[in-house]
Amino acid sequence: MSFASVVDVLSGEIAVGSEITVRGWVRTRRDSKAGISFINIHDGSCFDAVQAVVPSEVDNYQSEVVKLTTGCSVAVTGTVAESAGQGQAFELQATKVHVYGWVEDPDTYPMSPKRHSMEYLREHAHLRTRTNVTGAVMRVRNCLSQALHRFFHEQGYLWVSTPIITASDAEGAGEMFRVSTLDMMNIPKKDNGQIDYAQDFFGKEAFLTVSGQLNVESYACSLSKVYTFGPTFRAENSNTSRHLSEFWMVEPEVAFADLNDIAGLAESMLKYAFKAVLTERADDMAFFQQRIDSGVIDRLQQVIEQDFVHMDYTDAVEILQNCGKKFEYPVAWGTDLQSEHERYLAEVHVGAPIILKNYPKDIKAFYMRQNDDGKTVAAMDVLAPGIGEIIGGSAREERLDVLDARLDEMQLPKEQYSWYRDLRRYGTVPHAGFGLGFERLVTYVTGMQNIRDVIPFPRAPKSADF
């Protein structure tokens, strides 16, 4: 007798007639007065639960088996058999049922076998892991994560773990969380009344990172092809279905690459990940298609088959101005595109992900490489229908004189970027990279509406429970 996962039983990997033990949680129990009970057991190894057929001859049938409710944890021993009923190819003919843990009060067990709203599940984030939807999301999330690592590994990229704590408050990508061990009730002050950060843990102000990009550029300028994949923090007071205070980001950075190179990288990376999900998590994707978003599989299939549409910002502005649609905000060259504009381009004009390139320099970050026209920078955004920006990237300014001029123009302190400038002083090379919001990718792939439902324990303004 050996232990087996539900997936091993249902996939037919275990020979009919084998005696095994399956361990997991009860999803439903149905009794037949003919003297048997059907118990569906899930263990997270796949979407479906395995059906255990328990005859009344089992020792604890009356005392325990018929009292099992949704959520109880059990080990069921029996033989694998071809199912006599509809709905599954294989099942478990039980000879022994061991109960690990009961559900205190079935009436108030939060994950009762009925439809729950996503908001309700979020408020029970420690138990929503038992549900179909959260299980499916987490398996797809894992699949995407593994696929991305595999993709970069196969392409010869090194995974570089950039620091989560940073002393630079000038990364320029948003509000940051402070990291400090100072006693908040007794903050040390300098003579001039300002806080004396010299007494803090790092001897200076420290924060949680908003991006690994600047750090990983240093590794790209020596190891050539690198990427980061780790948590990122934004203290923005963003209350939307596509923002988190703590999220994961994938940031490849490539030496000797230009904007078109990384646009191509983004495209092949996404296609690789989508293919992996469709082949490896067909069971979960079928569920999303059926219950969450009826177009989700076709959409991924189309993205895989079609070439991404590339468009210059300047051309996009022209299309928006001439499309005849009335927007709440006017479209003008030099201003950032609004959500409604991005949505029109991705959802109506193209109907698929679109790569927008070469934005006006004044609305983009200091490190983006200036184009020869003097007006634009080599930046790109990948916009996905329904979500908006899923990837943002650029060629990096590798010319020290141009970078310095830009720092001056934006009144950024050069001292704080001394090590970043060194990369341009010593053997500089053209390089480029982008950042992929991992949870936004999971949202797109699953068809889920809210980003808070595709990360195990979401952190957002006024929300850090569990």
Next chain:
RNA sequence: UCCCCAGUAGCUCAGUUGGUUAGAGCGGUGGACUGUUAAUCCAUGUGUCGUUGGUUCGAAUCCAACCUGGGGAGCCA
């Protein structure tokens, strides 16, 4: 942070032009039936009506503030 909406049973919601005893479905429980599978059928219980304050003879209902959640916007990934 701004705009809009919501908060009533374990869950999803209905109700209320202010007035005695607060409603349904699902879930739970008990039973019937059945190789069942979101089973079906019968029976059955459940409520500080988000919090605090105000108006009133009387508030779950009207008003105010606050809290929480949702949708949209901004910021971005």
